Amino acid sequence: xxxxxxxxxxxxxxxxxxxxxxxxxxxxxxxxxxxxxxGLNFSDAEYEQAIRLVRTRQRKLFLAINTxxxxxxxxxxxxxxxxxxxxxxxxLIVADLAVLDYAANRYPQLPLHxxxxxxxxxxxxxRFYQRSFAIRRAVLPRVLSxxxxxxxxxxxxxxxxxxxxxSLCIMAEGRCQLSSYLTGxxxxxxxxxxxxxxxxxxxxxxxxxxxxxxxLIDRFAEQENAGxxxxxxxxxxxxxxRTHALEEPVSLNTLExxxxxxxxxxxxxxxxxxxxxxxxxxxxxxxxxxxxxAATHAPENFSSRPDWQQALAQLSEGKQTTFGAYQRAWQ
Amino acid sequence: MQISLGPVLYFWSKENLMEFYQQVANxxxxxxxxxxxxxxxxxxLRYQDWxxxxxxxxxxxxxxxxxxxxxxxAQSELSMLQRYCDNGDWLIEANDMAAISLCTERQLPxxxxxxxxIYSARAMAVLSKQGMxxxxxxxxxxxxxxxxxxxxxxxxxxxxxxxEVFAYGYMPLAHSARCFTARHHDLPxxxxxxxxxxxxxxIAVFSQEGERVFTINGIQTQSGKKVDLRAQWSxxxxxxxxxxxxxxxxxxxxxxxxAFANSLVSGDTAITPPxxxxxxxxxxxxGMENTLAV
Numbered sequence: 231x232x233x234x235x236x237x238x239x240x241x242x243x244x245x246x247x248x249x250x251x252x253x254x255x256x257x258x259x260x261x262x263x264x265x266x267x268x269g270l271n272f273s274d275a276e277y278e279q280a281i282r283l284v285r286t287r288q289r290k291l292f293l294a295i296n297t298x299x300x301x302x303x304x305x306x307x308x309x310x311x312x313x314x315x316x317x318x319x320x321x322l323i324v325a326d327l328a329v330l331d332y333a334a335n336r337y338p339q340l341p342l343h344x345x346x347x348x349x350x351x352x353x354x355x356x357r358f359y360q361r362s363f364a365i366r367r368a369v370l371p372r373v374l375s376x377x378x379x380x381x382x383x384x385x386x387x388x389x390x391x392x393x394x395x396x397s398l399c400i401m402a403e404g405r406c407q408l409s410s411y412l413t414g415x416x417x418x419x420x421x422x423x424x425x426x427x428x429x430x431x432x433x434x435x436x437x438x439x440x441x442x443x444x445x446l447i448d449r450f451a452e453q454e455n456a457g458x459x460x461x462x463x464x465x466x467x468x469x470x471x472r473t474h475a476l477e478e479p480v481s482l483n484t485l486e487x488x489x490x491x492x493x494x495x496x497x498x499x500x501x502x503x504x505x506x507x508x509x510x511x512x513x514x515x516x517x518x519x520x521x522x523x524a525a526t527h528a529p530e531n532f533s534s535r536p537d538w539q540q541a542l543a544q545l546s547e548g549k550q551t552t553f554g555a556y557q558r559a560w561q
Numbered sequence: 562m563q564i565s566l567g568p569v570l571y572f573w574s575k576e577n578l579m580e581f582y583q584q585v586a587n588x589x590x591x592x593x594x595x596x597x598x599x600x601x602x603x604x605x606l607r608y609q610d611w612x613x614x615x616x617x618x619x620x621x622x623x624x625x626x627x628x629x630x631x632x633x634x635a636q637s638e639l640s641m642l643q644r645y646c647d648n649g650d651w652l653i654e655a656n657d658m659a660a661i662s663l664c665t666e667r668q669l670p671x672x673x674x675x676x677x678x679i680y681s682a683r684a685m686a687v688l689s690k691q692g693m694x695x696x697x698x699x700x701x702x703x704x705x706x707x708x709x710x711x712x713x714x715x716x717x718x719x720x721x722x723x724x725e726v727f728a729y730g731y732m733p734l735a736h737s738a739r740c741f742t743a744r745h746h747d748l749p750x751x752x753x754x755x756x757x758x759x760x761x762x763x764i765a766v767f768s769q770e771g772e773r774v775f776t777i778n779g780i781q782t783q784s785g786k787k788v789d790l791r792a793q794w795s796x797x798x799x800x801x802x803x804x805x806x807x808x809x810x811x812x813x814x815x816x817x818x819x820a821f822a823n824s825l826v827s828g829d830t831a832i833t834p835p836x837x838x839x840x841x842x843x844x845x846x847x848g849m850e851n852t853l854a855v
Binding site for chain 1 (some may be wrong): 631632633636639661673678683687688691699701709734735738739740751766768769771772774782784841849
């Protein structure tokens with residue numbers, strides 16, 4: 231099983247390599263990738279270095295061109311694919327039909343991974359992408375239970391990668407428009423959910439308020455952990471009750487499910503967090519490397535160690551973790 | 562401009578659905594989309610019932626399309642999808658790539674629903690080649706973006722499919738594995754007791770300042786305000802939009818469809834949507850905004 235780790239910059243990439251990532255995924259510094267934040271991602275010169283680093287250490291470099299090409303702006307997505315091919319990355323992570331079509335025809339030797347943003351949840355959807363673009367791997371949205379995942383994996387025409395750890399996106403990725411409903415910008419159109427320029431923090435009556443484009447997302451008392459105002463994790467009023475109507479601020483952590491994921495033929499585990507710090511990447515990678523090695527060598531004896539769990543809990547949103555949709559009860 | 566009626570997004574009882582569609586048969590509209598697109602546990606109508614209803618509406622001169630599920634999770638849902646695609650008579654609205662896959666394998670034409678991601682003429686062309694006959698724009702698409710797609714299509718010599726805009730109702734914005742209605746009632750999804758049947762138009766979600774933000778509808782999250790693009794019909798027509806979709810609500814649909822059809826006939830564009838409705842997406846703004854209210 232391959233461990234696929236995030237890197238928002240060179241330092242994170244180095245630390246991911248040192249701590250045992252098999253592959254590192256990155257993005258260009260523009261809206262061709264779905265983590266389009268200021269100060270994040272790789273310039274051309276940094277990519278040259280990144281390629282040298284992964285080659286020296288015999289790891290893989292993936293490049294995410296995983297937003298949807300917008301009409302009239304095609305040259306940016308085309309250039310991104312051309313540049314990735316020139317650099318010789320090991321795979322492209324792609325969601326858009328036009329980008330897939332271009333890459334598959336222009337660079338048939340360059341492996342294509344279907345991005346989670348393509349929202350493929352069944353073997354039938356995967357068959358479409360495999361037939362049309364010869365995808366080698368697909369990253370599945372975080373909406374399937376373990377049993378459902380096993381069924382898809384068994385019938386899939388390509389390798390399957392799933393999310394193991396990090397921010398929990400509770401909606402089917404690539405089909406969520408909550409962000410643009412409030413701000414006009416969505417992951418699909420602008421490569422970011424709850425874009426930072428619409429976020430406002432205000433102290434009022436000893437409470438901290440978070441707003442997105444003026445709409446109150448949550449209020450936090452002094453001792454409370456204040457989460458970033460993603461819409462699905464805000465506190466709202468439903469039937470007169472103040473509640474996390476959709477989800478609490480919490481991170482996904484499937485470490486304990488590793489033997490089952492391996493048993494079900496999952497080819498790779500993805501760690502979320504290109505926007506997180508290099509030290510986050512280092513710590514998470516280290517834990518998951520150790521866990522995957524243990525689970526691969528002796529799956530029947532695998533148990534998730536308390537020090538691993540403690541380390542991961544420290545790095546989680548609201549210091550809480552969940553199996554998310556993998557566990558039917560969460561749904 | 563054609564008027565189309567989208568699939569009922571809520572869980573209505575068999576009785577209510579049958580009564581609703583009985584009225585629809587006589588409404589001045591051309592297209593009707595039928596089927597359950599949100600949750601496969603909602604089965605007030607069975608597959609055969611939908612087919613019968615399709616036939617009944619077709620007998621009244623409606624173009625009928627069967628809409629498929631948006632988020633597929635269980636293998637049983639995939640089998641049901643296969644049955645829909647194998648129906649032999651009715652056009653399919655694909656709301657997931659799995660449906661497109663099945664239609665293309667069978668060389669059947671299909672409608673790409675609002676949950677298929679197309680944001681450029683190039684992406685549109687990929688699906689047109691596979692049999693897409695009609696395209697329902699993503700709800701977040703603006704008039705300017707659509708115009709850019711049309712322009713791009715012209716430059717690349719790509720034919721435009723028929724196009725349809727989600728023009729009235731609560732917009733479906735997101736889908737999750739989790740059922741928010743069950744969660745609201747403190748019930749597990751596997752024992753949801755079909756509580757969504759109590760909310761004919763979903764459950765309102767307000768900010769802590771009382772502003773309506775979203776609408777919960779089972780695993781679906783909808784907009785808090787209704788989109789209302791009725792006043793844009795003439796501009797849309799000029800842009801090359803073929804149909805406007807009305808998403809069924811439990812009340813007032815008959816009056817609205819009749820009045821709108823009259824506007825189309827008389828060429829009346831002076832429609833004033835209520836200020837609490839929204840139209841932001843179409844004007845390139847946040848979806849919740851009402852550009853007329855500013």
